[in-house]
Amino acid sequence: MANTSGTASFNLDLSDLIEEAFERCGSELRTGYDMRTARRSLNLLTIEWANRGINLWTIEQGIIPLNTGQISYPFPVDTIDLLDHVTRTGTDQNQSDLNITRISESTYSTIPNKNATGRPIQVWINRQSGNVNKTTATLSTTITSADTTITISDASQVASTGFINIDSETIYYANISGNQLLNCVRAQNNTTAAAHTAGASIYANWLPCINVWPTPADPGSQYTFVYWRLRRVQDAGGGVNVQDIPFRFIPCMVAGLAFYLSQKIPGALERAIGLKSEYEEQWALASTEDRDKAADRYVPRNMMYA
Secondary structure, eight states: OOOOOOOOOOOOBHHHHHHHHHHHTTOOOOSHHHHHHHHHHHHHHHHHHHHHSOOGGGEEEEEEEOOTTOOEEEOOTTEEEEEEEEEEESOGGGOEEEEOEEEOHHHHHTOSOTTOEESOOEEEEEOOOOOEEEEEEEBSSOBOTTOOOEEBSOGGGSOSSEEEEETTEEEEEOEEETTEEESOEEEETTOOOOOBOTTOEEEEEOOOEEEEESEEOOGGGOOEEEEEEEEOOOOOOSSSSBOSSOGGGHHHHHHHHHHHHHTTSTTOGGGHHHHHHHHHHHHHHHHHHSSOOSOOOOOOOOOOOO
């Protein structure tokens, strides 16, 4: 009697995955450009997957300590969206997670006093692009790592509130007066507070972030924002690595890449319809399996705004 392999570790590194996709198009992987164009298509494919819905393997938990008087807080730039979130107080046996309700931009904009303090009970998720843009403004005076007021040459170059980069540090500022950025919170986005010299360039940083309301109260409250986020699928990589997907999605990824390539390879276009059909079938199989199998829970909630 023949023995089984005893293993269940089959995967495709990037080169094998691309070769399989080319073969389904009736072609071969021959040149460095073939590899480059396939990697580009593969990255576009994973971005498309993010638009198709929740990919369970990309859910990650994160925490953000909330500071007294700080309204906006960045989260990782590869974040697609937040699924759930709570406000946590205490630690260990004294830990308590309290609901914080997600609201829209239009609801947040109608809050009369956004600087009111207390336990945060509402959050607006501001899904910015994560792009960093150099402005024509520069730092007017040298600052230390502890300064909370920053003077720049032209404040019209940045938003009325938000985040900037100076050298390698990301800084949050709450508001502007003249050319001064006020109520700055240093060392945001996992950077380190540092001194910066006059003349340093100012970069506008469009980080995805949350705005909480009310603004966290005194430091003794020790509020922490705990969230579960959807992150982007990691990039295709350089050629020898495997992809950032569960093994269940390997057939879907191969089928999707073959369809994408069929639209670019001369002579393969006639296969595109069939390859697209196969891709959609494989996506349906994989995405149907990749779902939360817990029982549905419905929580009624009455909300009133004065």
